[in-house]
Amino acid sequence: MKHVIVIADGAGDRPIPELGKRTPLEAARTPNLDALARESRLGVAVTTPPGWLAGSDVCTMDLLGYDPVKYHTGRAPLEAAALGVECEPSDWIFRLNLVTVGEPGTPDDGLMLDHSAGAISDAEARELIADLLAHWRAARGPTLGPDQLTLTHGVSYRSILVDRSGQIYRGLKTVPPHEIPREPWAKHVPQGEGATKLVELTDMARQFLARHPVNLARTRGGKRAANMIWIWGQGTKPVMPSFHERFGRHGAMITAVDLLAGIARLIGWDRLQVPGVTSYHDNDYAAQGRATVAALGSYDIVCCHVEAPDEASHQADWKTKLAAIEAIDEKVVGPIRRGLGQSGQPWRMLVLPDHYSLVSTRKHDATPVPFMIAGGMRDGKPGVRFTEQHAQATGYRIDPGHILMDAFLGST
Secondary structure (H helix, E strand, O other): OEEEEEEEOOEEOOOEHHHOOEOHHHHOOOHHHHHHHOOEEEEEEOOOOOOOOOOHHHHHHHHOOOOHHHHOOOHHHHHHHHHOOOOOOOOEEEEEEEEEEOOOOOOOOOEEEEOOOOOOOHHHHHHHHHHHHHHHHHHHHHHHOOOOEEEEEOOOOEEEEEEOOOOOOOOOEOOOHHHOOOOEHHHHOOEOOOHHHHHHHHHHHHHHHHOOHHHHHHHHOOOOOOOEEEEEEEEOOOOOOOHHHHHOOOEEEEOOOHHHHHHHHHOOOEEOOOOOOOOOOOOOHHHHHHHHHHHOOOOOEEEEEEOHHHHHHHOOOHHHHHHHHHHHHHHHHHHHHHHHHHOOOOEEEEEEOOOEEEOOOOEEEOOOEEEEEEOOOOOOOOOOOOOHHHHHHOOOEEOOHHHHHHHHHOOO
16 A cells, blocks of 8 residues: 655644635635545644644654654754764754844844745855854864864755754753744743853854845845844754654655655655755645655655745745645645556555644644545545644544554554
């Protein structure tokens, strides 16, 4: 049997006034999702364990069958794995965002404006990160040499910072920048063990980035400058059993996001690189759909992760979120559905967001997510659609979320 997972990242939401008090899933034209829903098992899954923040690190790990309480050591170590950053158990790994904050003397002074620095390009971010690391080392001398601190660029605004100095951060508390939009950032800087070092690095970076040619050019072009960094998501290298050891299947991941690719690598899945796949609505949705169908010839289970709805939510952009959901339906779910039907093999497809991402707040939300399992689990009803409300109405609830994989694979 072939298995496909489609993760529409952050697609779950609450009713939006501009959409007639409907959610984006309710308002979107989704004929393929709706056709599947009428012959599927719908329900909701608790992908955020109690006491945890809703985020793709926790929620994706959970829905793939790995209890975050047992396996999650931090978000950054997952992304480091995707980038091939080799770490020792004693190393501390951080996510580093290039962000935009309000400049002094402006109405937005002191506010976190954009966790992605205006969706900065790979080329611009790579130059900033390389120059920033050189600046840190020049300013701090031998105490910040290559054996102490490394900085590896990922995708767009995302990078990985590794502290190999022996500094302990076990009591450190950090906040994701996308959780504090338009809030005073100074109230959310790292606190606790090791925080002084991170705050110093942030202050140095802010002064350096303000005069960097890349940012000066972005400002002249009417774009947001990457005028500060944000360090968060710390943890140490996790140890996870492979998916094949746990479930007896070989898998692959298609994603533009290093976090998802890192989880895939840690559980022994391959990451399939697909040209044109991005985190935003410029994503080549059709290429993702085609690649997923093609991969089924080589793998038992393929996960297709689409980031665009989440990024649109973080920008409070309901129009783009709606368009992204419709594109996922037409160009990802539709071709996969047809490909599975034409394969001549038994199949199942799991479709769900990893978490809610609210346009109203620009933040993630821990509300249990809607899911549907199509193929061999036909208890749908006429008129049913893949929406938050219809999924909740079934009364079928998976809690904790990490047992959803057993249901999907047919173990329960």
